[in-house]
Amino acid sequence: MSPRILGAASPFILTIFVFLFLAVALFIGLGQPPFQTLAVLVQFAVGDSYSLSQTMAKTTPILLCALAAAVPGRLGLISVGAEGQLHAGAIAGTALVLLAPVWPAPVLIPLMLIFAAIGGAIYGYIPGLLRARLDVNETIVTLLMNYVTVLLVAALVFGPWRDPASQGWPATMQFPPNAVLPALPGSRIHLGLLLGLVAALALHIYFNHSRWADKVRILAGNRKVGETFGLSFGFWVMVLMSVGGALAGLAGISEVSAIQGRLQQSISLGYGLTGFLVSWLSRHQPLIILPVSLCVGGLVAGSDALQMFAKVPAASAVILQGLLFAAALAVPGLLARWRKAQ
Amino acid sequence: MSVEMIAILASWGIATLRSATPLIFATLGETLVQRVGIINLGTEGEMLLGACVGFAVGVATGNPWLGLMAGALAGAVLSLLHAGLVLGAGANQIGSGLAVWMIALGATSYFGRALVGQQVTPLPSLGSDWSDGIPLVGTILSQMTMAAPMALAAVVFAAWWLNQTRPGLHWKAVGESALIAAENGIRPIRVRVTAIMVGGLLAGLGGAILSVDYTQTWAQEMTKGRGLVAVGLVIVARWKPALVLPVCLLFGLTEVATLRLQSAGFELSPHLLGTAPYLVVLLVLVGSHVVARRASAMPADLKAVFQ
Numbered sequence: 001m002s003p004r005i006l007g008a009a010s011p012f013i014l015t016i017f018v019f020l021f022l023a024v025a026l027f028i029g030l031g032q033p034p035f036q037t038l039a040v041l042v043q044f045a046v047g048d049s050y051s052l053s054q055t056m057a058k059t060t061p062i063l064l065c066a067l068a069a070a071v072p073g074r075l076g077l078i079s080v081g082a083e084g085q086l087h088a089g090a091i092a093g094t095a096l097v098l099l100a101p102v103w104p105a106p107v108l109i110p111l112m113l114i115f116a117a118i119g120g121a122i123y124g125y126i127p128g129l130l131r132a133r134l135d136v137n138e139t140i141v142t143l144l145m146n147y148v149t150v151l152l153v154a155a156l157v158f159g160p161w162r163d164p165a166s167q168g169w170p171a172t173m174q175f176p177p178n179a180v181l182p183a184l185p186g187s188r189i190h191l192g193l194l195l196g197l198v199a200a201l202a203l204h205i206y207f208n209h210s211r212w213a214d215k216v217r218i219l220a221g222n223r224k225v226g227e228t229f230g231l232s233f234g235f236w237v238m239v240l241m242s243v244g245g246a247l248a249g250l251a252g253i254s255e256v257s258a259i260q261g262r263l264q265q266s267i268s269l270g271y272g273l274t275g276f277l278v279s280w281l282s283r284h285q286p287l288i289i290l291p292v293s294l295c296v297g298g299l300v301a302g303s304d305a306l307q308m309f310a311k312v313p314a315a316s317a318v319i320l321q322g323l324l325f326a327a328a329l330a331v332p333g334l335l336a337r338w339r340k341a342q
Numbered sequence: 343m344s345v346e347m348i349a350i351l352a353s354w355g356i357a358t359l360r361s362a363t364p365l366i367f368a369t370l371g372e373t374l375v376q377r378v379g380i381i382n383l384g385t386e387g388e389m390l391l392g393a394c395v396g397f398a399v400g401v402a403t404g405n406p407w408l409g410l411m412a413g414a415l416a417g418a419v420l421s422l423l424h425a426g427l428v429l430g431a432g433a434n435q436i437g438s439g440l441a442v443w444m445i446a447l448g449a450t451s452y453f454g455r456a457l458v459g460q461q462v463t464p465l466p467s468l469g470s471d472w473s474d475g476i477p478l479v480g481t482i483l484s485q486m487t488m489a490a491p492m493a494l495a496a497v498v499f500a501a502w503w504l505n506q507t508r509p510g511l512h513w514k515a516v517g518e519s520a521l522i523a524a525e526n527g528i529r530p531i532r533v534r535v536t537a538i539m540v541g542g543l544l545a546g547l548g549g550a551i552l553s554v555d556y557t558q559t560w561a562q563e564m565t566k567g568r569g570l571v572a573v574g575l576v577i578v579a580r581w582k583p584a585l586v587l588p589v590c591l592l593f594g595l596t597e598v599a600t601l602r603l604q605s606a607g608f609e610l611s612p613h614l615l616g617t618a619p620y621l622v623v624l625l626v627l628v629g630s631h632v633v634a635r636r637a638s639a640m641p642a643d644l645k646a647v648f649q
Contacts, residue, residue, distance in 0.1 A: 151617045
């Protein structure tokens, strides 16, 4: 490897090492054998076809939520609203299924996805509009709006949408087979993953090779310069926030349709925040988001299994993600400081 | 006005104040942090850790005051992570705050499992045999603990300290421009670390008051975004400690109203009512932007974070 590539990759490699060090320290702190736990974690993430299927299932919403943060991120916006948009998409998509449960799959599934995307897009558009028109900080608005749709889902499944046949369990009726996203036989790898892959590739092309890419780049670099060229910052804020929301909305309906089989509470294991972390680690680059969301998906799936088999609570996955985030934030700055000192 | 009317108003007032008290501490802390040019979304995590540690220590020692102190301390210690990432490693402030939140979220749901269902000794009520004899005042005092008066005192003290003292002036100078402050012999890094720790201390105390004094239980993720609400309310309060009080009381009033509507048998989903405090905060946030330009009151160095 040339020294230049090594130089560019060194913050990344060092971040991984710092993270592994922190993870070992965490497991020691929790009274778990550190290396054994890590090995089991990796095994539960990629060890066999079942684990891989679980990892892919977790990767799907994380990938879509990461793209949801990356799209506005390209304009320098910090949207942490994927969690709320995911729930908005789940509500909108489920609404259609409840209205027209007997429609044939070739009609129902595309419409369900479109409904979910629109639901998420509207939920992304609102903070975009507020930012564009009134300069309201989109980070705080998206963070607060997250709580609203999570509660709305609860209100719906405890109230009008509760299936009387579910014996008190707050959930809608089971989705009919014609409303379930197609999946690879015998696995939990479903159409949502394909949507995420296509979206990532499309966004890569869009942000690097389209004639709009330069507009977004100029505006992101310097809003005033962009506006002297006649570009509208507000317009792009609203467009990119809506597109991001649509992607998170797709994550929501795929969880409901393909994984849970019905709308209920806790359709998301904090995928919104995890996706934001992935997007941040990948510097909002769709092609980097792909492998990073796979790794974090493996981490989430592995910790999930760890909880079942090794009695390590799933909360440790959240701590690990936080530590990964902290490591990724700390390493580049410290490295730059160290180089300067030399 | 009838006596009954006054009694109802007083009871709503007390409930509002009690509900707002944890938020007053957190918002006050975040105000001070933002006045030195730093934004800390980790407030949510610091509150959560404060609630968890405070409750645990309160349960273990049987002394709620020790719980509050431990919660405040836990918040301050956690805030050092934000200080280290932002000031030491030059990390993005939004990212760092979210990392702090994530770590606290994971850690409290990990260690908090043992606290679910535990009983904590609450703070003593302010009522006494002597005051019970006085109509209205006696009732009010018996429904109150020291937490709310402490919050009011903290607001008054912070407003005075920031505007009337020399160190307060230094803090404001650092928030406007760390560069110019440094040229005038102020040490901006030291001021900012101190402010972040004070913010963490107040957020942790707020969290501990939430679990030990207000709900008197521990539940996973029990702050439910109060720390993020605090960050939003700082903007509504125009970065002024004195305005922290009214904006937090508005949040408290909304929460009390939704709780009372529910217990009055109002036919609306409790989850739907639960969205009201967030919607009210969002509305006042948007409203404050309609009324006044944000740029006028925001500390200049803080603007750089959002560019």
